[in-house]
Amino acid sequence: KQEVTQIPAALSVPEGENLVLNCSFTDSAIYNLQWFRQDPGKGLTSLLLIQSSQREQTSGRLNASLDKSSGRSTLYIAASQPGDSATYLCAVIKTSGSRLTFGEGTQLTVNP
Amino acid sequence: KAGVTQTPRYLIKTRGQQVTLSCSPISGHRSVSWYQQTPGQGLQFLFEYFSETQRNKGNFPGRFSGRQFSNSRSEMNVSTLELGDSALYLCASSFTDTLGQYFGPGTRLTVT
Numbered sequence: 001k002q003e004v005t006q007i008p009a010a011l012s013v014p015e016g017e018n019l020v021l022n023c024s025f026t027d028s029a030i031y032n033l034q035w036f037r038q039d040p041g042k043g044l045t046s047l048l049l050i051q052s053s054q055r056e057q058t059s060g061r062l063n064a065s066l067d068k069s070s071g072r073s074t075l076y077i078a079a080s081q082p083g084d085s086a087t088y089l090c091a092v093i094k095t096s097g098s099r100l101t102f103g104e105g106t107q108l109t110v111n112p
Numbered sequence: 113k114a115g116v117t118q119t120p121r122y123l124i125k126t127r128g129q130q131v132t133l134s135c136s137p138i139s140g141h142r143s144v145s146w147y148q149q150t151p152g153q154g155l156q157f158l159f160e161y162f163s164e165t166q167r168n169k170g171n172f173p174g175r176f177s178g179r180q181f182s183n184s185r186s187e188m189n190v191s192t193l194e195l196g197d198s199a200l201y202l203c204a205s206s207f208t209d210t211l212g213q214y215f216g217p218g219t220r221l222t223v224t
Contacts, residue, residue, distance in 0.1 A: 031209055031210065032209075032210060032212065034212050034213065036215070041200075041220070042217060042218070043116075043118075043202055043215045043216050043217040043218045044202065044204075044215040045215070046212055046213070046214055046215070049211070049212040051210055089155070091155075093209060093213075099145070099157045099160065099168050099170070100145070100147075100155075100157065100204075100213060101157075102154060102155040104154050105154070
């Protein structure tokens, strides 16, 4: 059974810091990995999608890497801003089917 | 392109009642998945529909059911509501497994 773990569970940083969020998964037979952002009480916003054949994806200040062999992904946020405050979730999808398995999320607070 | 829409956004029901939630996917997406999010259990997969057929099912009791129409719109139904069914219900659509899933804003269900 696929398990996804995110570390840390919560993170509080001053504005401007570069930070790294970690995600690990137990079954390396994944189709792709997706990072999401969730604001309180809202739905999930897709940030980055890394397909199994890729090693990283970038969008603006965000960079996500994927190492399938070690079962790990990191989300790097450069020059953090208060507007980045949210819960960040990583999710993997197995080789077959469209069932996303989510981690518990990292709650990020960026202080002005 | 319009995103995933879900109706209603908020719902209050009493124990024993039933409820129907609706989801309209992104145009052209044929796969619709449903997830339940609670503070204690996180995000859990309910079921996935593709071309009007249930393709995957999570570990939820039979009180939870769904269907998909020919225009890819999907509904989920929960019968005999219990207090523990109070949650944010999220719908996601995708074009293919490799291109990621995109979520709607969710329906907040409160059972009293």
